[in-house]
Structures are given as C-alpha cells and as structure tokens.
Amino acid sequence: MKLAPQIHLSNVQAVYAGPEGRLWELLMGEQIHIGGFQSSMDLAHRGTIAAGSEGVDLCCCSGAGMRFLARFINVARMTGVDATPAMVQLGRRRCADEGLAERVSFVEGNACDTGLASGHFHFVWGEDAWCYVEDKAKLIAEAARLVKPQGKIVFTDWMEGPSAMSETEAARFLAFMKFPNILAIGEYKSLLETNGCLVRVAHDTRRFALYMPLYLDMIEKQLTFDALKIIGFDAALAQNLVCEMRFIESLAEAGKIIQGLVVAEKAG
Numbered sequence: 001m002k003l004a005p006q007i008h009l010s011n012v013q014a015v016y017a018g019p020e021g022r023l024w025e026l027l028m029g030e031q032i033h034i035g036g037f038q039s040s041m042d043l044a045h046r047g048t049i050a051a052g053s054e055g056v057d058l059c060c061c062s063g064a065g066m067r068f069l070a071r072f073i074n075v076a077r078m079t080g081v082d083a084t085p086a087m088v089q090l091g092r093r094r095c096a097d098e099g100l101a102e103r104v105s106f107v108e109g110n111a112c113d114t115g116l117a118s119g120h121f122h123f124v125w126g127e128d129a130w131c132y133v134e135d136k137a138k139l140i141a142e143a144a145r146l147v148k149p150q151g152k153i154v155f156t157d158w159m160e161g162p163s164a165m166s167e168t169e170a171a172r173f174l175a176f177m178k179f180p181n182i183l184a185i186g187e188y189k190s191l192l193e194t195n196g197c198l199v200r201v202a203h204d205t206r207r208f209a210l211y212m213p214l215y216l217d218m219i220e221k222q223l224t225f226d227a228l229k230i231i232g233f234d235a236a237l238a239q240n241l242v243c244e245m246r247f248i249e250s251l252a253e254a255g256k257i258i259q260g261l262v263v264a265e266k267a268g
C-alpha cells in the first residue's frame, strides 16, 4: 500500500463539492469512472447482478451507477452512500427527474460506517471510488457486513499495478488525485478473505492506459473552453492539470496503476 497521510475525507469532500468534481464529470460524464457504461455492464455481468435484486453502492457520487443498474439490469432497489452532501443532493434531484426516486435512495455518510442493516443486501457495488477511502480495512468489513450470505461484493477501483510506483511517483500521484492511499489487487483480496469472502474474479481491466489519451484529447481538443470555465479561466492551473494527467498516463502505460475489477462472494 502506498500512503498519503496528509489526505483526509475533508479533502475528498472539497473535491466533489467544487470545481475539480465538475471537471471530472465534464471529462467522464455522469458516470465518473473509467469506461463509463461499458465498464458498468462488464462489472454487472461478471458480478452476476440479477434483475429484482437489491444492492448498495458505496461511494455512489450522484448515483449514476445506481440509475444504470435500475435501468439496464432491472435491479429492484438501490441504496447509495456518499460522504459529500452536494453529491447526495444532486443524486436525489437526478433520480427524481428520471422517475427513479422510488427505487434509488441515498444515505449521506461514511461508506465505512453506513448504519444500514446487516446481511440485508444481495450485493455491494463500487466503481472507481474506494481509492478515496482512508480506512480500506473498515470499508471491506462494512461491505461484508451488509451483504447476505452468498451475496456479492463487486467493484472496480484505481489500484497499484504489477510494477510498483516509486515513493516519489506515489506521493505526486496520490496528492494530485486526493487519494489517502492506494492498494494493489492482492491487498484487496487479502482484506476480502479476512472478512469471510471468496474472491471469484480479480483482474486488471486493461482500460486505464487506453482511456487516458481519450481524456487528454477531450480536455485539449474539444472541451478546453468548458474546462477553463470550470476553473475560472485559470490558464496556468489548466496547464498544470494537463501535465499531471500526462504523468498519470505515463504511470498507466508503465503498468504502475490499473483499473482493477474484483468480484467476491460472502461465505454461505
């Protein structure tokens, strides 16, 4: 695990309540994760998420993943947990606008301590978000607590790849992304096993290095004005953002960061 001990939940909340969060949505769309719709469909299929089931999205942001599951997998109900009040409010508005408020609800709070019922849900879902959570051991314990026996914990996340980052690279990457730490796929596997889960799938989706050029193209070739507007037309800041994104692209190309996909099943 690589650590950035200076980063806490308040830093992450500031990102998603402010311009940085809006910038991520500009580049990625409502689904703020690498691969958007295709990645969600892949995760749902590998996780065998069933129509009529009930799940929890930990770190759901504005709930795009839950609306995806309700529309395309026909899950019965979703509950999303997110720590940024502005995101929860936005998510509730979007669900009401789309006629999904009856099936999708939100809890404002920490994903590590949701207050939701134990052993009630068919699955726990997460998409490229758990990298923001400080206490991964608590997060995985909470996910395992929430699912029924034989329930699934399915998620994608930004993880450290098979080639380790140097301490300097990790410090730069974590500080820019506002990640308090980053785990390798094997570290997630160990946490899941410690919490009584069998890991069924754990692999690199291979999307990270493929998608970074797309995001850079968007910012440099199509959405420059919109991106500048979000950051108050601060050209120096824009240049710095592109420079840090190119650095992330280089880490992904070197196999130092990946989008990992994990499907685990709680013992019956």
Ligand SMILES: C[S@@+](CC[C@H](N)C(=O)[O-])C[C@H]1O[C@@H](n2cnc3c(N)ncnc32)[C@H](O)[C@@H]1O
Binding pocket: 009, 012, 013, 016, 030, 031, 032, 033, 058, 059, 060, 061, 062, 063, 064, 065, 081, 082, 083, 084, 087, 109, 110, 111, 112, 126, 127, 128, 129, 132, 133, 134
């Ligand atoms: C990248 S966004 C999630 C994107 C979303 N999964 C999707 O695919 O659209 C990260 C979200 O995690 C939330 N978050 C970070 N740490 C959290 C925590 N400890 N508990 C709850 N939410 C958290 C942030 O507020 C933010 O909305």
